[in-house]
Amino acid sequence: MTWRQFTAPPDCDYLCAHLMADSVVVFAVDGDDLFVAASGPRDPRIAESLRIPLGFGITGQVAEDGRPVRIDRDSPRNVVHRRLIGLGPGESVSRICAPIPGLYGEIVGVLAAYRNCARPFSEEELTRATELASPLGLRMHTEQLWVAVGRHRAERDRLIAAAISAQEDERRRIAFDLHDGVTTVLATMAFHLNAADLAVRDLPHAQAARAQIAAAQQLADLAYHQTRSAISGLHSLVLDDLGLVAALESLIQGAAPEPGTEVELLADPPQVLGDIPSHAAAALYRLAQEALSNAVRHAEAKRIVLSLRRSGDSLVLACTDDGRGFDTSEPPSARTTPDDPARHHFGLSSIEQRAALLGADLRLESSPGRGTRVIVELPLDVTDRETAFEC
Template sequence: MSPAAGAALGAEDLARLLDAEGVLLFASDGQDLTIADMWPTHPSAGSLRLPVGFGVTGLVARNGSPVLLVEDSPRNALHRQLLRLEPHQTVARMCVPLRGLEECVVGVLAAHRSTERPFVEDDVARVEPYASVIGLRLHAERLWRAVNQHRTERDRLIKQAISAQEAERRRIAFDLHDGVTTALASMSFHLSAADLTVSELAAASDMTTPVLERARAELVSARELADLAYNQTRAAISGLHSLVLDDLGLVAALESLVQTATAGQDGSAIELLVDPAAALDGIPDHAAAALYRIAQEALANAVKHAEADRVVLSVRRVGDSIVLGCADDGKGFDPADRRTARALDADGTQHFGLSSIAERCALIEASLRIESVPGRGTTLLVELPL
């Protein structure tokens, strides 16, 4: 058997190679040693933990030097049980370090057999090539576990961050609704009452003076401004938080978004296309919130800046992914000029829409593709793997 075969070599193969009665392959996390594989197998193998630096196996894991013991009697009761040792029974042992990248010790190969046949240096030389390959495999597995742990933690933090953002938006929206809009509605009512009072004064005096006319004009202007502020605040509340998204899900929220955008402007025709056969359920709440914000920003960009006659917002399922699209027939742009997604208009105004979309896509690990040609519109596609 060649050393390259060590990638698939297990404890049973090593026992056969060494003519050993048993082999334990320990993996190290830097603090403790746990069994990655053993032969003969034992149901309690997963319970054994040996501290790095203590005992023969732990010392090999610490100093990286192989050890041959003609006669040994492990003190750990579970360790003795796994070696199938009777009370006071001794055993010949060989412990060889398993090295990963940069000579890092990532485990220990421990073989045992009768004291009548102790291990020798030739056994160490025979097993070391395989130990090197097994060490690399253990190191790769350890790195993979670490990556998965970091990924899981990252996903958890992203969910918390998006949920916190949505909660803050919800709080601000409710504060505006309960405070500012109520005050503006009350202001409009009082201004209307004041206008009526001025009209009654003019009627009672049976004459219209320039002062009263100016007062009425100012009251009318103030009421119009109050109504405008009220409507703009209501629009801001709708933009900050979607109750439809909370209650009915992403598709219903997008339908509401399109209806609001259509009612709020007289230029572009906006439509939503949803594949009726697509199963769009099962999208995590934080991902649905991010997709909704992306659609909101993309639609705002198309309506405000593209000068388009038609805007199409779409959502569909493609394999194991959700694809959100926003296409318009507007003036388009040169993607090379906006690669930073923070282009400056001629008047010096900065727009962060594309940057915001790119950042949200990065958060939920969705791919973003933007295709645009000056004079021929823009297409934005976001693909979210589920």
């Protein structure tokens, strides 16, 4: 951890004014060392290499035992420390050091103030420094917790991206294996069945054999088309090659709704949507695929609209239909029909899980007879969280 990781470093000008000091350094505990969290009025970049072991020197001792110290004349030996407080060769300084207590009473740092030896600090000023250190400790503790939260969130986002990418890679591998293996075998089998049909055509009692061959041909064709459909569901080559908008257009074209049902895509152009991380594009595609499938299969709608919009720093994916709808306050079991157990949850469980994994907000709007709208809002800055906490 370095001083730059504090999103709002302590205001050393304020501390200097209240302690009537020439310079102030705020040290923070990092494991067995102290580093400079803030300093002033000197250039804080000087402090980047300054680390003081706990228990070493006056500052390290205050951090270890928690007792404030006042020294009328002091001459720090560390060259970087001297540069930080503006001491020249052979010069001394009056100094006070107050421990900075954290949220639970542990020492999280040291507040050190310095000024010319001609104006040594008093006991009253040491008490004032100790009083200032208490709220400063709460602030520093909160900052450190916030940095830790940012790191965990960034790591979580990285792991989510890796998990989604790995899942898509596995889907891609399975799709290619099916395409190169099963569909090739089925196509070859159809060729041999056609050849068998020609071979037995002029044989006695060929009618029964040809009927069996025709039935096998129908099964082979069915298996071929189902496999092709499974390949399309597993992986979208359009998403890889042309991006999310083109993949959603392809999804609309392959939706196969009931006759009389209109399916439409409304999407901002790619330049408005901006760059979408590959794992986020894949996750949004899967969400759209599931929402559209639910609407086509269950909504009994006349019109289904899939939309993708940019809203500020977020992408908003929505699937809207004018179908039968349902009461969102009902328990899932109440939305299951005996003739169609697949209606359970209307597939929303899958959508909820995907949205939660992606860190997206999910809203469901529906009522009986008034259709359903599924809205997923994905912040575009999820990949920038770690950077934000390093400022």
